Amino acid sequence: MASLQSIKHWDDETDVLIAGYGVAGCAAAIEAHDSDSAADILIVEKMPAERAGGNGRVSGQSLLISHNAEALYRYQKAMSSTNPPPDDMLREWARQMAGLEAYIEARIAEAGNTELVKGSGWSSGEAVYEFPEFGAEDAVAYNAFVKPIPGGVWITMRTCVEKRPRIRHAFESPLVDLVQDPDTLEVFGAIVETRGVRRAIRARRGVIVAVGGYEADMDMQRNYYGLAEAWPLGTPANTGDGVRILQKAGAELWHMRNFGQSGGIWPGIKVPDYPTIFMRRHFWQTFSWIEIGADDQRFYNEGAELYYTHYKERHHGHWVDTPHWRVGPVHMLFDENVRQHNCLVTHAMGWNTVVEGYEWSDDNSVEVGKGWIVKADTIEALAQQLGRDPARVGAAVARYNEACARGADADFGRPAWSLQPLATPPFYAVRIDPAIVCTSGGAKRNILSQVLDPRGNAIARLHEAGELGSMISHLYQNGSYLTEAMISGRAAGRSAVTLPAWQAAQAA
Numbered sequence: 001m002a003s004l005q006s007i008k009h010w011d012d013e014t015d016v017l018i019a020g021y022g023v024a025g026c027a028a029a030i031e032a033h034d035s036d037s038a039a040d041i042l043i044v045e046k047m048p049a050e051r052a053g054g055n056g057r058v059s060g061q062s063l064l065i066s067h068n069a070e071a072l073y074r075y076q077k078a079m080s081s082t083n084p085p086p087d088d089m090l091r092e093w094a095r096q097m098a099g100l101e102a103y104i105e106a107r108i109a110e111a112g113n114t115e116l117v118k119g120s121g122w123s124s125g126e127a128v129y130e131f132p133e134f135g136a137e138d139a140v141a142y143n144a145f146v147k148p149i150p151g152g153v154w155i156t157m158r159t160c161v162e163k164r165p166r167i168r169h170a171f172e173s174p175l176v177d178l179v180q181d182p183d184t185l186e187v188f189g190a191i192v193e194t195r196g197v198r199r200a201i202r203a204r205r206g207v208i209v210a211v212g213g214y215e216a217d218m219d220m221q222r223n224y225y226g227l228a229e230a231w232p233l234g235t236p237a238n239t240g241d242g243v244r245i246l247q248k249a250g251a252e253l254w255h256m257r258n259f260g261q262s263g264g265i266w267p268g269i270k271v272p273d274y275p276t277i278f279m280r281r282h283f284w285q286t287f288s289w290i291e292i293g294a295d296d297q298r299f300y301n302e303g304a305e306l307y308y309t310h311y312k313e314r315h316h317g318h319w320v321d322t323p324h325w326r327v328g329p330v331h332m333l334f335d336e337n338v339r340q341h342n343c344l345v346t347h348a349m350g351w352n353t354v355v356e357g358y359e360w361s362d363d364n365s366v367e368v369g370k371g372w373i374v375k376a377d378t379i380e381a382l383a384q385q386l387g388r389d390p391a392r393v394g395a396a397v398a399r400y401n402e403a404c405a406r407g408a409d410a411d412f413g414r415p416a417w418s419l420q421p422l423a424t425p426p427f428y429a430v431r432i433d434p435a436i437v438c439t440s441g442g443a444k445r446n447i448l449s450q451v452l453d454p455r456g457n458a459i460a461r462l463h464e465a466g467e468l469g470s471m472i473s474h475l476y477q478n479g480s481y482l483t484e485a486m487i488s489g490r491a492a493g494r495s496a497v498t499l500p501a502w503q504a505a506q507a508a
């Protein structure tokens, strides 16, 4: 923290300072603005304007809509059983969730450039029930997504912010520190760095930190989650700044190591040209492909619809992360049929396709040409290029092809309809790496989005919202993160703007 005494002069001032121009930051700004007709609000964002918007901008846009607070409370409680959030927080969150549909509809009507569509975009039904045994069907009324895809939810929120002239922005201006009383920890402002220059900004009523998680910081992935190498699907800007700043500010941390970081560890394709990872496609036209781990053997049922459970699979009565992260390096092996008929990546979400604008070729031929996908005439030659044992890889493919001939996969129970042999040369391989949707670790907070210290007391004038310090602690139901970003952002905006302004004499 920077102490108030170290500030010689304030470079700018505002009533409420919000760090992060994602869905949570937007929700906070809109709420603060609408709760006080005189308040000045400033959003500071690390990225330039054209790269702002965080994970929400490149997300699947799926929103969880619930009409039953009691059922939603019970469902979320069951999904959080290994690390339950406080019961009163859970109940109030569920109550607000059951009323969120009207808020979302109002924002879309106000923005005027987006459209709410019932359905997940993922399944033929209107809802994805991730964990029916915990009560999903009563809790989830439906999933919704917002057109245009990509970006509909964030475009809606950003447009609503832009319609409010009392909300100011500063891009390329990351939050780097908070200004506090070293004894009481009360927050008086923030230090923001704009193009290499550190500026002190007085926040008369409060600061809201909504800067996303730590998915783009490999070191934090290793230390908090234990993943040796995991890459973000979303923005490269979410490097854990909020965790570090709030830790320094005296906050208690929570949810730093959720199962699969709740959003799951997805199969991704990392190429040297981009800092983030491509999301592998989910729905296949042809199925003559397998994956092998470090020991050149298959290790799971590649035909399982794991995207419906955020890459959790059930073992011994428990939902656990899929094994990719612990059996690597993993290669996906496929034949010419797969190459021709399945673009290997998803275009609708992920930073590389949505923001960087990379258009992966439909038949993967460009990426074969770039060397991102390895090609050979035989499986053994392919294995050699990968630095793997040709005999072992050949045996793994032969064993899988025999299972296809029998119509039954005794090893992993891959469904019969997906048992197509790797039979049409040439053959291909691409490395599959762990891809992270988001992390929910951060400062512990309450339902007002106030940041808590290790004794459970709110740190005065300090709030947090969104994925950073999310309430989600274990299993995850589709559409919960974006809606939680709205709920926690709104709570933070409301709570901060209603505080009386601090006076210089009070802080002296």
Ligand SMILES: Cc1cc2nc3c(=O)[nH]c(=O)nc-3n(C[C@H](O)[C@H](O)[C@H](O)COP(=O)(O)OP(=O)(O)OC[C@H]3O[C@@H](n4cnc5c(N)ncnc54)[C@H](O)[C@@H]3O)c2cc1C
Residues within 6 Å of the ligand: 019, 020, 021, 022, 023, 024, 025, 044, 045, 046, 047, 051, 052, 053, 054, 055, 056, 057, 058, 059, 060, 061, 062, 063, 064, 173, 174, 175, 176, 210, 211, 212, 213, 233, 234, 235, 237, 238, 239, 241, 242, 349, 350, 436, 437, 438, 465, 466, 467, 468, 478, 479, 480, 481, 482, 483, 485
């Ligand atoms: C591929 C993908 C698919 C997803 N699909 C869904 C889905 O379908 N449904 C769902 O509910 N959730 C989904 N999620 C999760 C969801 O997008 C996030 O949980 C949500 O966007 C979090 O919102 P946020 O505002 O907290 O963070 P973000 O949206 O990440 O925004 C954080 C902002 O803070 C900025 N920032 C970072 N550091 C600083 C700093 N020091 N100072 C100032 N600004 C900073 C970033 O640039 C960014 O603009 C998905 C995520 C990904 C990556």
